[in-house]
Amino acid sequence: MRQFLILSIQLILFHSVWAQPLPKVEIRTSLGKILLEVDTIHAPVTAKNFLVHIEKGTFNNAVFYRTVRLDNQPNNSLKIEVIQGGLFSDAEIEKHPGIRHETTRETGLKHLDGTVSMARNEPGSASTEFFICMGSQPELDFGGRRNPDGQGFAVFGKVINGMDVVRKIQQLPDENQYLKEPVRIISMGIR
Numbered sequence: 579m580r581q582f583l584i585l586s587i588q589l590i591l592f593h594s595v596w597a598q599p600l601p602k603v604e605i606r607t608s609l610g611k612i613l614l615e616v617d618t619i620h621a622p623v624t625a626k627n628f629l630v631h632i633e634k635g636t637f638n639n640a641v642f643y644r645t646v647r648l649d650n651q652p653n654n655s656l657k658i659e660v661i662q663g664g665l666f667s668d669a670e671i672e673k674h675p676g677i678r679h680e681t682t683r684e685t686g687l688k689h690l691d692g693t694v695s696m697a698r699n700e701p702g703s704a705s706t707e708f709f710i711c712m713g714s715q716p717e718l719d720f721g722g723r724r725n726p727d728g729q730g731f732a733v734f735g736k737v738i739n740g741m742d743v744v745r746k747i748q749q750l751p752d753e754n755q756y757l758k759e760p761v762r763i764i765s766m767g768i769r
Contacts, residue, residue, distance in 0.1 A: 601629060602738070602769040605663075608762045609641065609747060612710075612740035613769075616696055617733075620685045622687055624704070624734035627697045631706060632766050634741045636674065641760035644709075648756050656717045660702050661747045662697055663763060664707035674705040680732045683720035689730075690714050691745075692737035701729045710737060710744050732767055 600619070605612040618625040631637060644662035651657055652668050678703035682688055689695060693711040693720065696704035708729075717723050720730040737744060751758045 588748060591753065600735075601625075603629075603735075603766060604738075604769055605766050606764040607743060607747070608764065610743040612741060612743050613738050615738045616694075616735040617685075617687065620687050621680050621732065621734040622680050623734045626682050627705070628708070628734055629697075629743075629768060631674070632768055636665070636706060637763060638705075640664055640748050640763040640766070643757055643760040644755050645750060645757055646755055647748060650752060653743060656722075658715050658718060659712035659716070659748065660673045660709040661712075661744060662707060662709040663761075664697070666707075666760065671706055676703040676705050676728060678702060679704065679729060680734075681720040682730050682733055685733060687733035688714075689716065689718040689722075689733060692741055693733050694735040694737065695734045696734065701727065704732060712745065712748055722731050732740045 601616045602613040603616055605614065616625045616628060624708060640663060642661050642663040644667045646658055646660045648657050648659060679698070689711050691713050693715070695709055695711070697707035697709050698704035711718070718731050721728055722730050725731070747761050748759070
């Protein structure tokens, strides 16, 4: 009887943790809305960082400013497809400290179609810049070869609505991967 009671309590606790819905974030852009689901369970450090920036208003006046397509990375043998957003200005980005790097090996999350991940230079340097994947991008995962250190990038969520908007942004005219006219993020809010 005691084992049954312990097992029942464990199942209730397990179910209550997993049954809680993940936070949703709505990004309103000048081209339409993108709805994200932020994975606070598998990527707690990275997800919390993103949500705190939203709550603090860090992303007020943010933009999508970079598009990486198969046709605009001639010098890369490992091609990816993403759009990148955030503060864009190095002076603004540097005001925010980097966070601990949560690898995809640690979280179990992967860079798939619609995945949202943190942009970074060195591990531990990610703070405000993020990107959304178009299609599967395994070279961005831990052990992937897109970043020479092999640590990959930190996945923390996925697009659950609005990939049509993401694709519109990706196809905009660019110069050396930077959009000629960045797409304004009108607002970002937690739902």
